[in-house]
Amino acid sequence: MGPRPAGREGMIVAVRPSGARPAVALLRAAHAGPTLAVTTMTAALALAGDLAPGRASLVTAAVLAGQLSIGWSNDLVDLDRDRCVRRSDKPLATGELSLGVTRLACGAAVATTVVLSLACGWGAGLLHLALVIAGWSYNLGLKSTPFSWAPYAVAFGGLPVFVILAGPGLGMPAAWVPLAAGMLGVGAHLVNALPDLADDEATGVRGLPHRLGARWTPRVAVAILVAASAVITAGTRSVSGAVSLTALTLVAALAVAALVGRGRAPFRAAVAIALVDVALLVASR
Known part of the structure; x- marks a missing residue:
């Protein structure tokens, strides 16, 4: 991830909790905007691909869980960096959200992702887990390299394939x-x-x-x-x-x-x- 530079005053800045509700702070820490966008795109693809409502809901829930895990892991990995630059939009860095709650939520999201993904079928499930791993690889180091684009290309490119594989056997796109x-x-x-x-x-x-x-x-x-x-x-x-x-x-x-x-x-x-x-x-x- 590279060396960690000092904050504006030569040290990590501690920020007081603002008293925000934990549920709201947890949602913000999950990168709500991108998470909602990818989940909505998945739901639209599933419905457009003639998946039954129950199947479309399962596929969408699997993607939502995966996106939540990626969002929370991003803020966990970047905690010191976010504190260095005093990111007021990061609840974990400001103290609005505790480290323990975030870790618990992230772990639960990972477990849920595995269960829901495999419930879509072995082929589709393993593919979706690979896409989630690509998202995690960005958080864990690729974001700081010239190949920061690669996880996005893999994850977005594989998303419609996952939706189709989870469907009624329509073949590859x-x-x-x-x-x-x-x-x-x-x-x-x-x-x-x-x-x-x-x-x-x-x-x-x-x-x-x-x-x-x-x-x-x-x-x-x-x-x-x-x-x-x-x-x-x-x-x-x-x-x-x-x-x-x-x-x-x-x-x-x-x-x-x-x-x-x-x-x-x-x-x-x-x-x-x-x-x-x-x-x-x-x-x-």
């Missing part, structure tokens, strides 16, 4: 499906890292976004997300030409906004392109 999903994951990684580039670099994290820098990261993210849009529209036959054309026009407009915008505009435009890509991917199922 076309190659463009995991390719486009993997590209979406890499774009999401770059976009997600943007707000924290300075804090990450201050604590020794040097992943791909940090090596690209604040100027090039949104541009590369937009390029990858636009390419994902093109792959999806070229590969699918279930989305009408009018819808595809409208989506690509919107993506092009957002790409221009991202490239010429200032401040938070490139970040917001890249997120919007990612949302369009997710909608196209779900519609293609």
Whole structure:
């Protein structure tokens, strides 16, 4: 993980608990936004893939448990770093959430992930566990390397494959499906890292976004997300030409906004392109 730099005053900063409710703090520590986004995407893919409601719920619950474990492990691994830069949005670092509660929640999420994943079938279950391991590998060290994008590519690319394998025996998806999903994951990684580039670099994290820098990261993210849009529209036959054309026009407009915008505009435009890509991917199922 690299050397741990000193905090702003040469030491780890202790922060008083703010008195927030533990359940709310625990949810925030699980990275609620990304967790909800991936879980919602899974549910949409499952329903679009004609999984029975019970099966779709099982698949979605397995992914939710895995995402919770990844989110909590991230904050556990980064605790000292988050304290160094005084991350007020990290309940574990501020003291709103205890270390013991977080470890217990993370352990329970891991156990639940194993049980629910294998309940989806051995093939699908083992694949999903491999995707969760990819997420953990990011937390445990890959985030600080030029290959920080790889866990996202593997996890997002494998997600639609997991959903299909857990379904009623429809076979493997076309190659463009995991390719486009993997590209979406890499774009999401770059976009997600943007707000924290300075804090990450201050604590020794040097992943791909940090090596690209604040100027090039949104541009590369937009390029990858636009390419994902093109792959999806070229590969699918279930989305009408009018819808595809409208989506690509919107993506092009957002790409221009991202490239010429200032401040938070490139970040917001890249997120919007990612949302369009997710909608196209779900519609293609």
